Amino acid sequence: MLPLLTAQQIREADAYTIAHEPISSVNLMERASKAFVSWFVNHFPDKRDTISVYCGTGNNGGDGLAIARLLFEHDYRRINVKIARYTARSTADFDVNLQRLQAMQIPLIELSESETLPQENADILIDALLGSGLNKPLDGSFRALVDHLNSLSKCVVAVDVPTGFYTDGEVELEGAALKSNLVITFQQAKINFLLPESGAYINCWEAVNIGLDTEFISSLQSPYQMVEDKDIHGILKPRTRFSHKGTFGHSLIIAGQAKTMGAALLSSSACVYAGAGLTTACVPEAGLTALNSYQAEVMAIVRNEYQLPDLELEKFKAIAIGPGLGTGDDALALLQHVITDYQKPLVIDADGLNLLAGNTILVNQLPAKSIITPHMKEFDRLFGHHTSWWQRLQTMWQKASELNIYIVLKNSYTITGTPEGQLYFNSSSNAAMAVGGMGDVLTGVITALLAQGYSPLEACLAGVYLHGRAGDELALPDKLNVVLPGQVAARVPATMAKLTQK
């Protein structure tokens, strides 16, 4: 796991590293700037590009000055520096780097508050105006400069953080920030980079290691963690000799209506591919032929809308309810039945969640450690309207603990909130997966892992990662625009094989 830190904690980690490595702060700045430059030269190899480095007078600006010097030394000769001298204050490391820069042949101008904004002919703008020190929304000269630079639609590479963008806490909807094509950020992704509001300002980001003290970072016990490939390697176990279908559990997927059978097919099929020993789907009569022809391995319990089917709940190692289920009285009766009579954690998705939203008493009765998998709208229906993703994180944190459940909030970086107060950000998946039915596949995968005896937390983290990684393996090599949920389900065994190889 990679702990994700707030700006305040990053400052503490900087200070700790400076004191205990030990390293002077100006040398840490040099190390950070070198890490930026190493990444930059590999991705912008054309040394004929003209580059303007915009610097503030804090440490982000200090980085900018060091980066300009280092790029010049790497033979990027068409480089110039513009310092936004909008305050009389500057940091000591900025001052040192200004002296170092002045010893070189790099054109440098200073912008003052009264001055008109400079003409800009560069191909690439490096943004080192403000970084993690942002403590108020941009206004005055900074705002005017950022608005001006945004209007130029140039290629912008931000140092650490785009100017004006908060690394954690609420992102100001009215606030301005410098839109960046790429952010080369120090040590680790900033929490807000992983939330959808960043989409308007950050096209992509890359974290470069600057050697902050990792033991100290772990000791901060951040509730925000990023799940990495190796974590899933640690969770998933290869199948052993002499194992049989009984070893891998029997799962039940309660899903589908005549018009939404696809959801039942996708979730139960994904459950088979993700390794449940046996999978049964509880579907309406109208869907039986479809089920039998789509996935021969799935057994059926046929239900009608007039009476509860005899589900024999206790024989199932894992149960999911919701995909395409509808929100009628029959669906509600089924949901009530499983919530009341099943003693193990449930997986609840889609219409199961919509039903819960209208029946808050049921929410409080969920079996301990159940897993709910809402997307943003389902989440808001359940827990109320939110005006930002940061607010949603806080609600997740509170509700997962209050209800003793796991909340899997689906998105580009799907977040799993736990009863113990951790928020895990997934690091796989891609935009080609933004297709209806993809969430149904996730439900099937998580349910299959539960059936195989993984704990609810393991099923959430490994299920979300596996699902996203299968989508990555399908889409990324050929830069596919779209991958289909059924393809992702069928890919899961190959992805799982890679993640279980030691």
Ligand SMILES: NC(=O)C1=CN([C@@H]2O[C@H](COP(=O)(O)OP(=O)(O)OC[C@H]3O[C@@H](n4cnc5c(N)ncnc54)[C@H](OP(=O)(O)O)[C@@H]3O)[C@@H](O)[C@H]2O)[C@@H](O)CC1
């Ligand atoms: N620490 C380290 O060792 C390392 C740090 N590193 C680098 O340092 C960066 C953080 O640097 P930083 O803390 O100096 O803050 P920075 O972002 O440059 O801002 C400067 C000052 O601007 C001000 N200000 C805030 N908001 C404002 C606004 N809206 N409009 C106008 N002014 C505003 C505020 O000052 P104030 O006004 O509060 O006096 C603030 O202090 C970090 O992103 C990374 O690049 C790396 O080198 C690795 C080693």
Ligand SMILES: Nc1ncnc2c1ncn2[C@@H]1O[C@H](COP(=O)(O)OP(=O)(O)O)[C@@H](O)[C@H]1O
């Ligand atoms: N832009 C994206 N980047 C990464 N993953 C995505 C993206 N869009 C969707 N996904 C993934 O696809 C799934 C969509 O789930 P959901 O919205 O419930 O779909 P449905 O209800 O149609 O089955 C989630 O697992 C989500 O993480």
Ligand SMILES: [K+]
């Ligand atoms: K910046």
